[in-house]
Each structure stands twice: as C-alpha cells, then as structure tokens.
Amino acid sequence: MEIKGLDLSPTVSMLDGIQESLQANQNAMIASMRLANQAKEEERQANIETARNTAEMKDDLKTVIHNQNDYIAMLKEQNEYIKQVLNNMFGSAEDSIIVQKEILKIMQESKPTDGMAADKGLDVIIQLVFNAIQIYLKSKGIML
Structure with missing residues (x-):
C-alpha cells in the first residue's frame, strides 16, 4: 500500500521488527x-524417590531394632546365667569352701616349691586369691 508522497516502508519494517521481537520474547x-x-x-x-528411600530405610531400621532387641534379651539371659554361676560359686560359705578347695587343688598340681607359696602355705594364698576375686567382682558391680 502506497499513498502518494508517503513512504510507509520504514514503518512497516519497524512493525515487522517489533513483531519479531515480540515473537522472540x-x-x-x-x-x-x-x-x-x-x-x-x-x-x-x-x-518421590527420597520418600521411597526413607520408607525402605525405616523398614530396615525396624528390622535392625528388632534384631538388636533380640540380641539384648539374649545378653540379659547370659548375664543372668553368669550371675547365678558366680553367686553359686561365691555366695554361700559351703560353695566358697568348695571353690577354695578347687583352687588349692589346681595350685598343688602346679607344685610351687619356693617363694611365698612354700613359706606361708597354700591355704593363705588360696584365701587371698578367693577374697581378691570377690573384691574384683564387687568392684565391677557384681554383688553376690
């Protein structure tokens, strides 16, 4: 479109540029x-992946906790058994005499012939060893 004496080509060109710029934007x-x-x-x-991993980890931790609880229960049973054995060994006077005799028997088999064992006698040493064991157990919190 051309009007006499009026050149619209720069305007059309500018409008085309604006339209291209708008399209680019x-x-x-x-x-x-x-x-x-x-x-x-x-x-x-x-x-979503984090949630899945968290759920899996939660299940795994539940299993670990369950296994640890079972292990703790087993250790408690073992500790109770050991405590009963120690109590049987050191708890009563009759049993402690039996234990002392066993210690004496073991030491006699090794036949110490010199030093304190020969001078003082095994009976004193056995009593000292036995009392030392009791004191050690008490120091570790095992009350008999």
Missing part, C-alpha cells in the same frame, strides 16, 4: 516456563 518465555516446569518435575521426582 514469547518464545523465550515459553522456553523459560518449559525449563521451570521441567525443574519442578525433576524436584517432584526427587522428592
């Missing part, structure tokens, strides 16, 4: 929105 916004949506989707997927 619109394309850039669409690309930016696409990237933002993609980032949100990746974050959502990461959160």
